[in-house]
Amino acid sequence: MIRKREVSVREAVQESLDCVAALDGTLNCFVTLDGERALARADEVQRGIDDGTLGGPLAGVPVAVKDNICTEGLRTTCSSKILYNFVPPYSAEAVCNLNAAGGVIIGKTNMDEFAMGSTTETSAFGVTRNPWDPEHVPGGSSGGSCAAVASCEVPYALGSDTGGSIRQPGSFCGVTGLKPTYGTVSRYGLIAYGSSLDQIGPIAKDISDCAAILEMLASYDKKDSTSVKREAYDFTSALVDDVKGMKIGIPSDYLGDGLDPEVEAAVRKAADVLRQKGAIVEEFQLSLVEYAIPAYYVIASAEASSNLARFDGVKYGYRAPEYEGLHSMYKRSRSEGFGEEVKRRIMLGSFVLSSGYYDAYYLKALRTKALIKQSFDRAFENYDVILGPVAPNTAPRLGESLSDPLKMYLGDIYTISVNLAGLPGVSVPCGTDAKGLPIGVQLIGDCFQEKKIIRAAYAYEQARGSWQGPADLEKRCDRIPEHAASGEAAGPESACVSKEVG
Amino acid sequence: MANRISDETIEYVGILAKLELSEEEREQAKQDIGRMLDYVDKLNELDTSGVEPLSHVFPVHNVFREDVVTNGDDRARMLQNAPKVKDGSWQVPKTVE
Numbered sequence: 001m002i003r004k005r006e007v008s009v010r011e012a013v014q015e016s017l018d019c020v021a022a023l024d025g026t027l028n029c030f031v032t033l034d035g036e037r038a039l040a041r042a043d044e045v046q047r048g049i050d051d052g053t054l055g056g057p058l059a060g061v062p063v064a065v066k067d068n069i070c071t072e073g074l075r076t077t078c079s080s081k082i083l084y085n086f087v088p089p090y091s092a093e094a095v096c097n098l099n100a101a102g103g104v105i106i107g108k109t110n111m112d113e114f115a116m117g118s119t120t121e122t123s124a125f126g127v128t129r130n131p132w133d134p135e136h137v138p139g140g141s142s143g144g145s146c147a148a149v150a151s152c153e154v155p156y157a158l159g160s161d162t163g164g165s166i167r168q169p170g171s172f173c174g175v176t177g178l179k180p181t182y183g184t185v186s187r188y189g190l191i192a193y194g195s196s197l198d199q200i201g202p203i204a205k206d207i208s209d210c211a212a213i214l215e216m217l218a219s220y221d222k223k224d225s226t227s228v229k230r231e232a233y234d235f236t237s238a239l240v241d242d243v244k245g246m247k248i249g250i251p252s253d254y255l256g257d258g259l260d261p262e263v264e265a266a267v268r269k270a271a272d273v274l275r276q277k278g279a280i281v282e283e284f285q286l287s288l289v290e291y292a293i294p295a296y297y298v299i300a301s302a303e304a305s306s307n308l309a310r311f312d313g314v315k316y317g318y319r320a321p322e323y324e325g326l327h328s329m330y331k332r333s334r335s336e337g338f339g340e341e342v343k344r345r346i347m348l349g350s351f352v353l354s355s356g357y358y359d360a361y362y363l364k365a366l367r368t369k370a371l372i373k374q375s376f377d378r379a380f381e382n383y384d385v386i387l388g389p390v391a392p393n394t395a396p397r398l399g400e401s402l403s404d405p406l407k408m409y410l411g412d413i414y415t416i417s418v419n420l421a422g423l424p425g426v427s428v429p430c431g432t433d434a435k436g437l438p439i440g441v442q443l444i445g446d447c448f449q450e451k452k453i454i455r456a457a458y459a460y461e462q463a464r465g466s467w468q469g470p471a472d473l474e475k476r477c478d479r480i481p482e483h484a485a486s487g488e489a490a491g492p493e494s495a496c497v498s499k500e501v502g
Numbered sequence: 503m504a505n506r507i508s509d510e511t512i513e514y515v516g517i518l519a520k521l522e523l524s525e526e527e528r529e530q531a532k533q534d535i536g537r538m539l540d541y542v543d544k545l546n547e548l549d550t551s552g553v554e555p556l557s558h559v560f561p562v563h564n565v566f567r568e569d570v571v572t573n574g575d576d577r578a579r580m581l582q583n584a585p586k587v588k589d590g591s592w593q594v595p596k597t598v599e
Contacts (some may be wrong), residue, residue: 089579182559196558225565226558294542305519312520314592316583326597331522343521344534350518351511351535352542364545366555371548373556405534406541422559447559 009049009060013042013104016062019153020106026134026477029148031067031125032075032498033107038062045102057212059102064148064157067108068115069200070189071095074105078191079123080113081501082337083317092189093221094158094200101216109144109157113339114308115165115193117141118411119401122341124501127398130173132437132470134477136395139169145203146173151473156204156213160190162197163296164390164415167427170203171390171440174429174469176457177203178210181447182422183228185214186221192307194300195226197419206467207428207457211235214450230448238451243459244278246452249383251286254414260393263439266431267389270441273463274387274456284382287375291368292417293409297345298352298365299420304342305349311337344405373421380446385456387443389414390427394437414442424450428457429467505539507532 017035024030048054065071068078070088072095077083091099098105112122120128120143128143130136131151138147142159146169149157159166161179170177178201185200192198202213215236220229250271255264275281313319313333320332338346352361379386391411401408418425424447427440441460445453461467470476512532516523523531577590586593 086583089576089582183562222565222567226562228560228562288548291545291548294544297538298542298545309520313585314594315580317585319585323595326595327520328522329595330520334520335522338521343519343527344531346519346521347515347531348535348538351515354514354518361539361542363555364550365542366557367550367553368545368548370553370556371550373559406537420559 009042009046009104010039012060013038013062013106016106016154019151022474023131023151023153023477026129027131027147027151028126028128029109029144029151029153030064030107031077031079031110031123031144034074035106037074038104038106041104045104048102054102056101056216058216060104061156062106062154063098063103064107064109064145064154065095065105066111066142066145066157066159068111068160068191068193069095069158070191071105071108074108075498076108076191077125078114079111079125080338080342081124081318082311082334084124084501085318086316088189090189092200093186093219093223094217095189097217097219098158106154109142109148111144112141112341114191114304114342115141115160115162116304116341116345118164118168118408119396120144120169121398121402122339124339125499129398130395130437131473131476132174132395133435136397136437137172137401139172139391139395141165141169142177142203143169146170146175146177149173149175149203149205150469152469156202156209158200158217159203160198160200161419162194162300163419164412166201166203167415167425167440167442168391168412170427171429171442172395172438174438174440174467175203176206176210176426176428177201178214178426178450179418179424180214180218180450181228181424183226184230184424184450185217186219186224186227188221188223192303194303195307196303197300205469207426207454207461208236208239210426211239211454235450235454238454239458240455241459241462243274243456246274246279246385246456247383248274248279248281248385248387248456249284249379250281250387251289251379252283253286253289254388258392258410258413259389260433262433263389263391263393266439267387267441270430270460271387273460277459277463279456281387284379286379286386288372289413289417292372292420293413295365295368295372296412296416296420297348297409298361299369301345301349302353302362303349305346305353308338308342308346313337341405369420372417376417376421376423376446384449384452385443385445387441390440390442391415394433394435394439418444422447424453426453426457428460430464504543505536507536
């Protein structure tokens with residue numbers, strides 16, 4: 001519409017800002033919103049479109065960016081008190097690519113602190129609520145990004161996925177979220193959690209948008225030593241409505257035990273749709289499924305304990321007001337700045353890396369990771385795509401998950417192994433449960449085979465028909481008093497809102 | 503709980519993690535880490551003898567380049583985020599008596 005000049009960029013951005021103003025008092029998708037900056041940028045992009053320098057499909061489209069991705073001049077907090085005032089002096093490579101394509105960032109979205117969590121409840125800036133039912137969580141850790149897309153506050157958003165953090169909230173919020181093959185999108189400027197697992201990816205209303213956004217985000221980047229030079233980046237060429245002869249495997253060990261029957265039924269129905277379109281769908285034994293979570297928590301916590309050592313109150317972020325000497329300043333700044341879940345993982349990580357335990361825990365986990373990778377390798381000898389659930393349940397109620405961290409970790413059982421093996425995966429809405437909460441189906445591809453999962457997702461969408469977001473959004477949000485959970489006072493009334501730590 | 507974390511261990515972890523824990527937090531941490539390790543012990547069911555630890559999924563190698571400075575002098579911008587600045591540098595508490 002922007003390209004056809006039906007809508008000006010400023011109008012599109014203003015519409016987004018108006019929607020945020022109407023809904024975000026309840027949903028709390030944004031940690032930082034900068035309307036003034038976005039409108040100025042909108043005019044700049046409009047000039048680029050008018051003089052022909054910007055012509056891509058995403059030029060002028062408003063976008064929200066997860067708050068662990070650095071944006072020059074725009075506060076980036078990781079939803080943590082320890083970075084409550086951090087304004088990056090540079091942008092992440094993915095953000096540079098987005099800007100070069102004419103994207104207009106309207107703000108930064110809420111997340112679990114340092115992406116550690118599955119509900120967006122560990123944020124220091126208050127919980128984000130699920131647009132489908134504000135009494136439920138949006139999932140996490142990219143909960144703010146997914147809820148913002150589900151509520152149409154923005155047409156698309158960037159998230160990051162370390163153990164399911166794009167796909168699981170995508171499923172809970174009824175939006176499409178894609179985690180690319182490790183190394184596809186540069187991690188430069190993504191504040192690291194588990195460096196060997198982290199990937200930035202798109203969150204949008206359907207697979208066509210996700211493919212176009214990925215095309216824009218992906219690039220080989222010398223500044224990220226794990227960046228991979230890919231042969232082709234034309235992901236949109238896979239938007240083809242044809243799965244005839246495509247071999248799709250459903251891991252039977254993903255079904256049954258622990259999986260909500262309503263979720264299983266919806267996922268099986270999605271598989272049937274692809275079968276009817278000519279795909280060869282069968283069940284198989286993936287094996288080792290139950291070992292992915294323990295291996296993941298050892299590896300991710302170990303990497304986190306090392307990555308988060310840089311937050312010490314010296315160069316940026318929070319410094320404790322009172323201390324005696326340098327070490328006391330480090331310790332107090334960190335102890336006061338980090339939340340409970342982050343401290344828990346830093347301690348576990350420090351423990352498994354300490355001498356005497358390194359072999360028994362850390363190396364054991366890396367050996368398990370090798371076996372998990374091998375079981376996927378074997379599966380992809382027989383199948384083009386693996387299909388399964390994204391999460392065992394639909395979105396839980398607020399407050400239900402945090403009391404038992406171990407139970408929360410178990411919710412990542414179907415997403416985590418994908419990160420361990422570096423594979424691409426996408427979550428596509430495939431139904432709702434009896435409570436009216438969305439269910440997602442996950443499509444997993446072999447490394448660098450994004451096009452296969454994009455093709456399968458596209459073919460599925462064509463048969464499923466257009467996906468309806470939550471109806472009567474404003475009414476749903478009206479039921480909840482503004483920021484009831486976090487006790488925050490200000491909704492996004494002014495053009496620029498920088499929330500304070502809740 | 504099979505894994506019991508001693509006071510000495512949690513003290514040591516606190517030093518490694520550079521965290522200062524209250525008495526209550528220490529007890530909670532002992533519980534949490536113990537429970538997590540019980541769960542992680544599940545990995546011992548797997549025979550991993552002869553399996554090489556996999557740190558990276560692709561056969562990537564260290565990326566080298568010529569040591570040429572490509573960025574400019576960003577001192578002022580870097581210091582904008584500093585909690586405390588003195589004479590164009592980050593200021594920290596006295597470290598040497």
